Amino acid sequence: MAANSGSDKGTRNLVIGMVLFIVAVGIIFSFISNRASSNFAIPAAVSEADGYGIVLNPTATPTIDIWVDYQCPACRSFEVLNGGYINEIIAQKKAKVVFHPLTFIGAESIIAANAAACAADENKFVDMNLALFQNQAGSENSGKWQGDAMLALGDSIGIKSDSFKECVREGNYVKWTRNVTDASASKNVNSTPTIRINGKDLDRNTEYGDPVKFKAALAAGGVK
Amino acid sequence: MADKFKVAQPWLTLLARLILGVVLLVAGTLKVPNLPKSAMAVRAYEMLPIPIANFLGYTLPWIEIGLGLLLIVGVTVKISGALGALTMLAFIIAIAQAWARGLSIDCGCFGGGGAIDPEDTKYLSEIIRDIGLMGLGIFLYLYPKGRFAIEK
Numbered sequence: 001m002a003a004n005s006g007s008d009k010g011t012r013n014l015v016i017g018m019v020l021f022i023v024a025v026g027i028i029f030s031f032i033s034n035r036a037s038s039n040f041a042i043p044a045a046v047s048e049a050d051g052y053g054i055v056l057n058p059t060a061t062p063t064i065d066i067w068v069d070y071q072c073p074a075c076r077s078f079e080v081l082n083g084g085y086i087n088e089i090i091a092q093k094k095a096k097v098v099f100h101p102l103t104f105i106g107a108e109s110i111i112a113a114n115a116a117a118c119a120a121d122e123n124k125f126v127d128m129n130l131a132l133f134q135n136q137a138g139s140e141n142s143g144k145w146q147g148d149a150m151l152a153l154g155d156s157i158g159i160k161s162d163s164f165k166e167c168v169r170e171g172n173y174v175k176w177t178r179n180v181t182d183a184s185a186s187k188n189v190n191s192t193p194t195i196r197i198n199g200k201d202l203d204r205n206t207e208y209g210d211p212v213k214f215k216a217a218l219a220a221g222g223v224k
Numbered sequence: 225m226a227d228k229f230k231v232a233q234p235w236l237t238l239l240a241r242l243i244l245g246v247v248l249l250v251a252g253t254l255k256v257p258n259l260p261k262s263a264m265a266v267r268a269y270e271m272l273p274i275p276i277a278n279f280l281g282y283t284l285p286w287i288e289i290g291l292g293l294l295l296i297v298g299v300t301v302k303i304s305g306a307l308g309a310l311t312m313l314a315f316i317i318a319i320a321q322a323w324a325r326g327l328s329i330d331c332g333c334f335g336g337g338g339a340i341d342p343e344d345t346k347y348l349s350e351i352i353r354d355i356g357l358m359g360l361g362i363f364l365y366l367y368p369k370g371r372f373a374i375e376k
Contacts, residue, residue: 008375008376011374011375012299012300012374012375015294015297015299015374015375016294016299016300019290019294019299020290022289022290022293023286023287023289026256026286026289027282027283027286030259030282030286031282034260034282103260104258104260104261104264104338185260185263185264185267185274185278186274186275186278188267188274189264190264190267190268190338190339191338191339191340204339
């Protein structure tokens with residue numbers, strides 16, 4: 001009986017030790033693999049001060065921050081309704097607009113965000129942003145954006161440079177997406193799309209889906 | 225009646241261990257591939273300071289995995305059952321306060337999480353489910369010894 005309970009206790013402690021080991025290693029591994037670093041490569045248009053977002057019109061005011069996931073259907077709807085006006089604001093330099101591509105939905109979100117960043121290096125971010133949403137698959141994580149999809153998309157909007165192709169193929173800015181995610185976490189962004197003007201949330205229930213109200217909200221924030 | 229319970233109890237304990245253990249293991253495992261999303265789910269409850277919410281989002285899935293494993297193999301059942309019950313209680317409180325405050329969020333219990341459309345919230349069923357799981361944890365705390373456990 002004593003020998004039995006001895007080996008039982010041994011087994012019990014071994015199991016506890018193994019489980020604790022798995023949990024500890026898991027936690028450590030998770031923090032390491034998700035960590036962002038200021039040493040990661042970032043596109044020229046990206047600014048750490050702006051939450052590692054892609055900045056259009058850095059010297060303009062007010063500042064509009066837009067968080068999207070390129071696979072997010074609600075973000076596509078938002079782009080359809082309000083993207084034209086936002087692109088107008090950008091072209092006329094009426095505001096500083098910062099895009100934060102989030103990657104919660106899956107691997108293809110990362111592929112798309114990387115491609116958007118590569119396009120920013122070619123001064124074609126705005127076109128790529130629109131092209132991605134227009135090219136969004138019917139369902140999330142469908143596989144549509146695997147392979148050479150991003151190269152084809154870039155080509156369709158006139159990006160033909162080797163630097164873009166290499167950037168996409170090598171995933172130069174994949175790690176940068178972790179910086180974007182981290183910054184959005186500390187800014188408490190919990191859903192996509194999220195739009196803030198001068199750091200203040202617009203009302204997602206009334207102002208995202210109504211172009212008139214959206215325009216009014218931006219005007220109230222200082223967009224002429 | 226008491227005799228019937230005495231006969232059935234070791235099997236009930238096994239059942240409770242397996243149900244609670246598998247649910248916790250699956251819940252944790254589904255979250256690990258997307259920990260930023262898990263952190264977002266915790267932030268969306270608006271109960272904790274952001275850095276703490278983010279930390280919890282990263283570590284809670286692993287704690288669920290650990291508790292789940294211990295329950296399934298039947299080691300430290302009394303403590304794990306109690307911890308499981310306490311975890312469920314914390315979830316119930318979190319979901320209830322989100323509901324009471326009019327937040328529209330996905331509980332993020334099995335991955336997912338964050339803001340959703342108000343008509344898509346499922347607070348009542350999530351709370352009822354967690355009450356049931358909490359009950360299993362309490363049962364295991366009271367009756368930790370059962371069939372097919374590594375710890376006798």
